[in-house]
Amino acid sequence: MCVAKIASFKFICQNVYLRCMIYKMSFRVLIVTFFFFSSLSAQTTTPDLSDPLVAGDPATVGVSWERISRIDAMCREAVENGSVPGVVALIARHGKIVYHKAYGMADVDRGRQLHKDDIFRIASQTKAITSTAVMMLWEEGRFRLDDPISKYIPAFSNTTILDSLIESDTTYIAIPAEHQITIRHLLTHTSGLGYGVIDGDARFKKIYAKAGITDLFTTEDISIEESVLKLAGLPLHHEPGAQFTYSEGVDVLGYLVEVISGVPLDEFFRTRIFEPLGMSDTWFYLPESKYERLVAIQHKVDGHWHRYPVTFYDPDYPIAGSKRFFSGGAGLSSTARDYATFLQMYLNGGQLNGTRLLSRTTVSAILSNQLGELQLSGDGTKGFGLGFAVLNDLGEDRGGQGSTGTFEWGGYFNTSYFADPKEQIIGIILKQTRGDVKDETGWKFRQMVGQVIDD
Numbered sequence: 001m002c003v004a005k006i007a008s009f010k011f012i013c014q015n016v017y018l019r020c021m022i023y024k025m026s027f028r029v030l031i032v033t034f035f036f037f038s039s040l041s042a043q044t045t046t047p048d049l050s051d052p053l054v055a056g057d058p059a060t061v062g063v064s065w066e067r068i069s070r071i072d073a074m075c076r077e078a079v080e081n082g083s084v085p086g087v088v089a090l091i092a093r094h095g096k097i098v099y100h101k102a103y104g105m106a107d108v109d110r111g112r113q114l115h116k117d118d119i120f121r122i123a124s125q126t127k128a129i130t131s132t133a134v135m136m137l138w139e140e141g142r143f144r145l146d147d148p149i150s151k152y153i154p155a156f157s158n159t160t161i162l163d164s165l166i167e168s169d170t171t172y173i174a175i176p177a178e179h180q181i182t183i184r185h186l187l188t189h190t191s192g193l194g195y196g197v198i199d200g201d202a203r204f205k206k207i208y209a210k211a212g213i214t215d216l217f218t219t220e221d222i223s224i225e226e227s228v229l230k231l232a233g234l235p236l237h238h239e240p241g242a243q244f245t246y247s248e249g250v251d252v253l254g255y256l257v258e259v260i261s262g263v264p265l266d267e268f269f270r271t272r273i274f275e276p277l278g279m280s281d282t283w284f285y286l287p288e289s290k291y292e293r294l295v296a297i298q299h300k301v302d303g304h305w306h307r308y309p310v311t312f313y314d315p316d317y318p319i320a321g322s323k324r325f326f327s328g329g330a331g332l333s334s335t336a337r338d339y340a341t342f343l344q345m346y347l348n349g350g351q352l353n354g355t356r357l358l359s360r361t362t363v364s365a366i367l368s369n370q371l372g373e374l375q376l377s378g379d380g381t382k383g384f385g386l387g388f389a390v391l392n393d394l395g396e397d398r399g400g401q402g403s404t405g406t407f408e409w410g411g412y413f414n415t416s417y418f419a420d421p422k423e424q425i426i427g428i429i430l431k432q433t434r435g436d437v438k439d440e441t442g443w444k445f446r447q448m449v450g451q452v453i454d455d
Contacts (some may be wrong), residue, residue: 019406021315030139038246043054043291044356052353053344056096057186062455063098071448078441079104084431085298085305086114087441095344107296109306115145119281119293120430123330123411127250130328130393131187131387138318148180152259155232156181162235165203170210174235181240186249187386188370192236193247197312207234215248216330217316219321225268228255244374254328265326276355285323297413299435308434343419343426367450400447414433416442423453
């Protein structure tokens, strides 16, 4: 198959070259054609043939089933005592799924049981996938990480920094920034952009709301391009590169992928990442055939779980509305198995089942701390790479979080994941809750996964 593709590609290039000579066209046409056809199949075959992620016997990959039973009991108890309405948890090691179970209810109001292949809104877990798309284009030589984003999205040419907000009318005073926002700044959340409705600084909540920024997910008729171009005219928290400020800069990167690739972000994800990896349940907006598998967002009212209401967003956004807003920072829905497949590709050094999305050297850069002396968290246990938080030596030494180099993140609706390259282990725990929830399953699961290792 690979030989046939190469032969076909050579034939196309030779054909175009001859036509260029016949019609005395510029040789530049050949170069444009080369990049066009190469971009159609930028994921490549590889002789490093890892198997797809499949179920396996825990004992064959150094995992104790007896110790997994402790996690099983913890999840059951959390549902029984009302801490969560339902949970799906998955553990994989050395490319084998050794634990994947569902507990509780997908929708208490409708009496629907939760199943392990049900679909969850993964929100900020989208960021790692968008960052992967960016790095795939980077591997093609489309840009440098330290290029200013304004080179590709000119609206960011004149960035400013917020000086003060006039509360009476939410106008503000801003000063010119000394530096441009770079692609690396956006990947590492050091651009100075804010996050509107979930921003830690109330001033930015007001500024973003007044400007009509769509921060997370929506059923409204708006595109990511429209929102990003509005965002480009607003002030920053601080000078680009000065500190870590969690932001919707990854939405800007989603639009960058569209600009560079020339296709909508959902199409890029589908053809360049999801289909090659076999992630058939990961979508911005679900096909109708998958609607019934979407887990309800739930919150507690008078001690009982009920569907979460419409607030600044409609919880049904993955199946309702205009379905035009492809949020690179928060828009996807997926399953535990699909997301584990994505993480396994990283543990395999950028490839899965004979398909390579990223080179081993690119994966190494992505999973390396990019913050230098800047701090991601107050305890100093984590850095941040090009899309993931990364555990450092102090984090490993403190215990319960994995080995140095473990990469991780989570999502707005109470989902989280981690992958440990040293131990070759993946942990994913998915829930869909908002509001005042007394839920300890996240940290317990993370801590307890380490104790299942038995080799």
